[in-house]
Amino acid sequence: MPVVRDRALLLRRFPYGESSLVCHALSRTHGRVHLLAKGAYRPTSRFYAALDLFDTLELEWNATPGRELSLLAAGEIETRRARIASDLEAFRAGTTLLELAAFGAHEGHANPELFDLLATGLDALARGVPPAAALVEFELGLLHNLGLAPALAACASCGGAAPPLEPGPAARVAFSAGSGGRLCSACTSAARAAGRRVGTLPAAVLERADEILARRVSALALDSDELERVRDFVARFLEVHLESRPASYRRFLSAPNRNARP
Numbered sequence: 001m002p003v004v005r006d007r008a009l010l011l012r013r014f015p016y017g018e019s020s021l022v023c024h025a026l027s028r029t030h031g032r033v034h035l036l037a038k039g040a041y042r043p044t045s046r047f048y049a050a051l052d053l054f055d056t057l058e059l060e061w062n063a064t065p066g067r068e069l070s071l072l073a074a075g076e077i078e079t080r081r082a083r084i085a086s087d088l089e090a091f092r093a094g095t096t097l098l099e100l101a102a103f104g105a106h107e108g109h110a111n112p113e114l115f116d117l118l119a120t121g122l123d124a125l126a127r128g129v130p131p132a133a134a135l136v137e138f139e140l141g142l143l144h145n146l147g148l149a150p151a152l153a154a155c156a157s158c159g160g161a162a163p164p165l166e167p168g169p170a171a172r173v174a175f176s177a178g179s180g181g182r183l184c185s186a187c188t189s190a191a192r193a194a195g196r197r198v199g200t201l202p203a204a205v206l207e208r209a210d211e212i213l214a215r216r217v218s219a220l221a222l223d224s225d226e227l228e229r230v231r232d233f234v235a236r237f238l239e240v241h242l243e244s245r246p247a248s249y250r251r252f253l254s255a256p257n258r259n260a261r262p
Ligand SMILES: [Zn+2]
Pocket: 155, 156, 157, 158, 159, 160, 183, 184, 185, 186, 187, 188
């Protein structure tokens, strides 16, 4: 059986049988893998306490094509991030990162950028970066990684230039999550005439999202109100494009839309 060795982050883990553990992991260069860690709950096991969520692991497994579970052969902690599990807000944010990363993690499909993005987000949480800032940067990075980044400068429908984002707290621009971003005035009129819903969003929120997406600005530079609004926009956009509401979004998105017209 071919033995594979790779760095990995656990996306989910659950007990299996009396003393074993099944881990869904995002490996850096082998995509998503499902691993069986036999006897992991026994204190004498070499995997005991070595397979925690949020840590970067160095794993070795026997890859058997066609098998649903690969057998974990060795596992070591490469980067420990114990601080995340000791802080409730950081823990919740960390769980959200794992759940969202799972949407982009596929078996047999390497996605090292996604792995690095997740490791960077978890590093931020372990350093004590405010969870909302770590989340916004990860969520925008994920959209980019999945090829779903919102069109913020061009019209999502015709590809022409969208009207410039005008500064000012009250300025709003046409935006269609379903179309993938902003719409120019001609496409807005055409969509509305065809009975499609085109909402509006504060220009300032989209400008901030654009700056973070392009890495011109760190989410840490935003005040808490801006951060909350950008997150609201990004979470709703992700929900449309993932075609499901991630379980960890339920609480955040149960609040009224923070970018609704006042
Ligand atoms: Zn257009």
